[in-house]
Amino acid sequence: MTKLYQGATGDWEAVIGLEIHAQVISESKLFSGASTAFGADPNTQVSFVCAAMPGMLPVINEECVRQAVRTGLAMGCKINLRSIFDRKNYFYADLPQGYQISQFKDPIVGEGHVRIDLEDGSTKDIGVERLHLEQDAGKSMHDQHPTMTYVDLNRSGVALMEIVSKPDMRTPEEAGAYFRKIRSLVRYAGTCDGNMDQGSMRADVNVSVRRPGEPLGTRTETKNVNSIRYVMMVVESEIRRQIDVLEDGGKIDQETRLFDVATGTTRTMRSKEEAHDYRYFPDPDLLPLEFSQEFVDELAKDMPELADAKKDRFVAALHISPYNAGVLVAEKESADYFEALLAATVTKSGKPLSELGTLVANWVIGDLFGALKKLGVGITKSPVSIDHASELLCLQIDGTISGRIAKEVFENMLESGKSPEAIVEEKGLKQVSDTGEIEAMIDEILAANADKVAEYRGGKDKLYGFFVGQVMKQTGGKANPQVVNQLLRPKLDG
């Protein structure tokens, strides 16, 4: 069942693990009261603590503790009621203390696992080794000055959750699906915004290869990969590279590598680093982090509904197909939009939830997603408000316009930003359901096309569509198709 990679000398299996750094959603930093907001001027969100001024001390932010626990709960992990903050000692320009406060032996969150969905519809459980809280470093800029590196400490001390997987993945697709899953979990849990382009989530990708059934090979770690696609590219290229090296009789160095976006491959970090020796030890400025099971239970009680549960609910309560439900919950914003639209439509139309689920889901996935894709914007930037969208759906539900006209109105809404009612009014798009009017029209058409009527009656059934078309043409597509059918068929059949 495990995917194998063919080499020149036989099959290989890949073993992949991810360490994901996810920035905690909090107002202030993990151990200081400075702001975490993105994009401020350099060094303006820096306290004396963040800048490691002499005599400054850390005090933990309670929300960061809660966020770590929530994330642990979302991943179904063991929550450790006692954990320890350690110092990880190393020198770097953007590490002002000369150490990072992290958790080494005793992390706040222990083992668990998450279920990933694969393209073929199958699922796989991936083990989570742990989650620990730690400080982010500042930012070094090497390209601002010919001989100097500039250091901005705005990020210094921002809380990160490092989520370490077990080496349970075997393919680039699995690695991508796992990263996507963790992103979905933290976003649903409200613990990390998952904004990869702002660096809120990044992964260290560990890859090794081995002959099937043999012990683990030497792994490489590619640092700070900041998109799902790049993670997959790193895995793919590392598997290929390692197989090539090994088949050429070489050996894999346990090393840190960098991903080169331009080539889609990894390379060894240029500066040949000394062997790391981080000299971890418990931070004497902090006491052990302890909380009660009640504290955890309280957080568990208030956990938002996560993607998997939401999907199940959409299928069971709204009768949406599992596939469509999966599409809707993939992004939290899509699910939120869908649910808000459904609620608004229920209110406006007065119809029960269970009857509207499929209609609204189809419209969101078909019409709306299609339009957004064309516009190249995400759902949060949708030019169509919940209010207008529900109005449009209600016009369709109450028979004011047909499905076809609805599509036309939607096009117009995207262009003009006007409300669907206004558009329908303005363009006179109301569906014609008046039986008298339609009957008169049919009589007229049948009279004018006596030859075709004769042909139809002579057995040429296909001509039925022609007559429908004529009615639609005359009403500008506004004739209620059901009414047309009800009247046309008996008249033709005579």
Place this chain on the structure above:
Amino acid sequence: MSVDKETVAKIANLARIEVSEEELESTVGELNNILDWVEQLSEVNTDGVAAMTSVVAADLPWREDKVTDGGYREKVLKNAPQAEHGFFAVPKVIE
């Protein structure tokens, strides 16, 4: 356990302290004297003894998640040996 020149050089590098070749020799002696002396701890039976994490019996205080600090770049950079355009400036790092 005792240290040799190579070990001291490695430690000095980890600690980012330049130690000249001449200093290395005397440092090895000094450190070994101290290490030999602290070695006596190995006599103590510590089976089943928990390592001390804090001398005070207290709970770690938690801070409310509020922005209460920062926003004073001038003060942060005031003592910097070199600051430019609102950044700390250090010799160029080549990655």
Place this chain on the structure above:
Amino acid sequence: MSELTKMTLSAARDALHKGEISAVEITKAHLAAIEDAKELNSYIMVTDDQALEMAAKADDMIKGGNAKGMTGIPIGIKDLYCTKGVHSQTASHILDGFKPEYESTVTANLWADGAVMLGKTNMDEFAMGSSNENSYYGPVKNPWRAVGSDKDTVPGGSSGGSAAAVAADISIATTGTDTGGSIRQPASFTGLVGLKPTYGRCSRWGMIAFASSLDQAGPLTKTVRDAAIMIESMAGFDPKDSTSINIPVPNYEAALSGDIRGLKVGVPKEYRVDGMPAEIEKLWQQGINWLKDAGADVVDISLPHTKYALPTYYIVAPAECSSNLARYDGVKYGLRVNGNSLDDMYKKTRAEGFGDEVRRRILIGTYVLSAGYYDAYYLKAQKVRTLIAGDFKAAYEKCDVILTPTAPSAAFNLGEKVSDPISMYLNDVFTVPASLAGLPGISVPAGLSAEGLPLGLQLIGQAFGEEQLLRVAEVLESAASFKEKPAKWWGEKA
């Protein structure tokens, strides 16, 4: 010199409150005395203008009826405390030119009560030393000399400048800090009272860290009553220090009842160390008798792991310091020695910026935390530390306070021990155990050596048992009735 400089803190306070003297007057007298005593090298920086301003404000406080215990009292501050806009370099070259933009909590507490800062006192660099010979600003001379000798003696360390200043009457009292004996041993060497409170009693915020799990602020004063008044101002919970303890600060002076009848004084047999001078042994016995005479019961106790305290300390303290001092890297403040790369800059800056002893301890600390040695050294030491704390816990089942000598010798000559680190470390053999256990300790001047140099006795209390500790100390003080003063050999002859 003026009688004003001879006053105890409590006498000065009473005179200030009654309006018999003014803060400006007594401050001026001390500033003049400082000028006269330059050769002691006990101040690194004298803050004349600031002192007079603060004194004027103190006089206003008194006139306004808002006088507190410390109002108008001129004091020296150990250079280890960050004082806003004022030299705060922990007597190190690496903090060259550093003037913090913030005020330490302890000094802020003192200023809020109206105390007056005379200047910053000399110390062993980063509080590492027992003789004040490890200062970038040169050694401090003890005002005391052996009878008939013109040889300089050391004031002890690391709070040597603070001790010498009070002993020479150029400060009414001073702040010190104690990591392994840095208040108590200098107090013993200079005939003063030196109090190290319970770990967590004073905030460490704004104190330049040496060993975070051991560092504590405390006063050096002429009497036990003075110590009670001053510690009350310095102490208190600080939400900015996670190891600060949230319990109210009592009125310590009120605890000085003079009544210790029925109190159990423990005498640990393990403090009778090899080679301890007979005169110290004798003084200790004398102390026991004094307390008995005052109605206390003396009990023999055992602190079996005493001999391991020093080696434990010399693993734990260097380990913490190696990490705490990583922030001195030439990037954010202090000295920078340029190099041809970032690492080169670090190495040159730290080689030039740190003195020999600091460098030695950073290297030891780096070693004991490094891969492969952590368990054998650091972890082992922290386990032994648990045993040492356990010894005290068991002892306090049998007694209320513990009486020991403060130091194994009187002040030694300048230069005598600089080349032998371990013999220097042995100075702290009696003070380190209480530090490792976080317990309060106080040194009380109890007599003179055969050479005419002061000797102290140490009382060790229970956690947050400062009231009782001070009460016993005052009884000991009055029994010893130590009134000697060093013969003035510096400055203008009186």
